[in-house]
Amino acid sequence: MAAGVELGFAAAAAGPGGAWRLRSACFPSKVGGRPAWLGEAGLPGPAALRCGRCQQPCAFLLQLYAPLPDRPDAFHRTLFVFACRGAACYRLPGPRGPLCAFRNQLPRRNDTYPAEPPPEEPPPGLAAAAPPLRLRSGAALCRVCGCLGPRVCGSCRRAAYCGPQHQALDWRRGHRRSCGKHAAGDDSADAIPEHNEFLFPEYEILIEPEEPEFPADSSVDPGDEQGAVDTSKDPKEQGELGATGSAGEAFQSLDEETLEAMAKHETEEDKVFQMFKERVAAEPEQIIRYCRGGEGPIWVSRENIPDEKDIPNCSCGAKRIFEFQIMPQLLNHLQVDSLGESIDWGTLVVYTCADNCGEGNEYLEEFIWKQDFSAGSI
Ligand SMILES: [Zn+2]
Ligand SMILES: [Zn+2]
Ligand SMILES: [Zn+2]
Ligand SMILES: [Zn+2]
Structure with missing residues (x-):
């Protein structure tokens, strides 16, 4: 288990079967779009996915498929990160705030997926699989964000939403025209658009080991x-400063x-x-650095590095350990630049339960820490 650091890169999810590869049945690692939920039990609800600062629903940021080979109960294991779309919510460094992270795992034999690995090619007819409207268990998913949707449209009683914000967004975007216009049992007239302005752009995450030759003296x-x-x-700048009096x-x-x-x-x-x-x-495009319990994160600043006491224990009582960090390069892929304030971070660091607990296969909240660039850098 003394593996080195693994790096994640964003790759366009294009080509035939591209969308299919990012659906749950293929156990993807991906950025943006809707979450490809792993287990169907105990999904985080609207309250758990609310921004800690503005209380608006957080958008799905990314998920990493990170099974633990030595743990039969984590034969499948995925980490999910959600992020608020409000730029102002990113002003402060530290824990949670506009971000949250969840962990979910399943044994090889489970009620949702076959025990055999998924096929390399999409099954016929599934290449352009639309985002799912509901889980196999029947629980409805929000048409906008793909998270649990306990609220339904009052007119058609079919379209589901996580809350009033997304109901209003979908109404504006066309549900006002398609509402009620479908035969019973036929969702096709009201299919979910692949994308909307709430979702981050979708990419597949490709994982590669970091070249181990990184030498300590290369500095x-x-x-x-x-x-x-x-x-x-320096002298010029100092001169200018001196001149201003x-x-x-x-x-x-x-x-x-x-x-x-x-x-x-x-x-x-x-x-x-x-x-x-x-x-x-050496790999400037990296968006993820993964190394569960191994080499820790690399920090962008000396400020706001969490102490051990800043990282709360898991609800099971075990310590949390470093699992992966999200790099600032991801921001380049998110189309969040604007003239004013935008979503920003130096690095986001995710800590997960050292014991990898999880009876009942529900989604468990883990800990995420945001560190900003210090004012002097960049
Ligand atoms: Zn917010
Ligand atoms: Zn929603
Ligand atoms: Zn409706
Ligand atoms: Zn735990």
């Missing part, structure tokens, strides 16, 4: 070059001790961010 070359560039810039005075009024402390802090800060950049440089 010399690129670091020095960067340093050289930076110092060459007020800034120069502000600097002078700081005593030597404070300046020393500030300089030291900045150097340490640079060091952490520099290490982050170097580690990522």
Whole structure:
């Protein structure tokens, strides 16, 4: 189990069978779209998926298929992360807030999936499988976000939603025209559109091991070059600052001790961010770093690194351990850039139960920590 770090990359989910490969029966790892639920018991409901800051429903961000080979009860195992779409909810670092994570697992023999691995090619007729409207158990899924939909449209009593926000969104988007216009037992007239503005764009996540050759002493070359560039810039900037007068005075009024402390802090800060950049440089497109219980996360800053006491134990009483981190590169795929404030993070770190508990195969909430870039970096 002393495996190294595995990296995840976003790949376009195109081509014949692309959509099918991202459905539950294929146990996908993916970004965006609707969640491909694993187990059908104990899905997180609308209350559990509400943003801790604005109380709006969180959107499905990504899922990782991460079975534990030595655990028969986790023959199938998937981690799910949800994220609020409101940019303002990302202002503060730390736990939960606009993010939440869940874990679900099933033994090889279960009521939902065959014991044999899924076929490589989609079964005939399933290549363009539409997102499911309900689970096999009959529980309805929200037409907009694909999470549990306990609320139904008052007119047709068929269309299901997680809450009033998504009911209103779907009504605007066309349910007002299609509502009630289908024969009994026929959902085709009211099929769910593949995409809507609430969902993040959908990608498959491809996993590859990180090249193990990362040497501890590789920091010399690129670091020095960067340093050289930076110092060459400094005198000019200082000159400009001095010329503005007020800034120069502000600097002078700081005593030597404070300046020393500030300089030291900045150097340490640079060091952490520099290490982050170097580690990522070999595979700059990585969106995921996975290493359950092994090498810990790489931090973008010295600030807001959680202490052990900041990471709560699992509800079973066991400690939580690092399992994976989501990299800032994922933001490039999410189309969340806007002129104003946008959804943002330095890294998101997911910690899961060290014992991997889970009687009854329900979805269990795990712990996610958001770290931001420090003001000085980037
Ligand atoms: Zn929010
Ligand atoms: Zn919904
Ligand atoms: Zn309706
Ligand atoms: Zn536990």
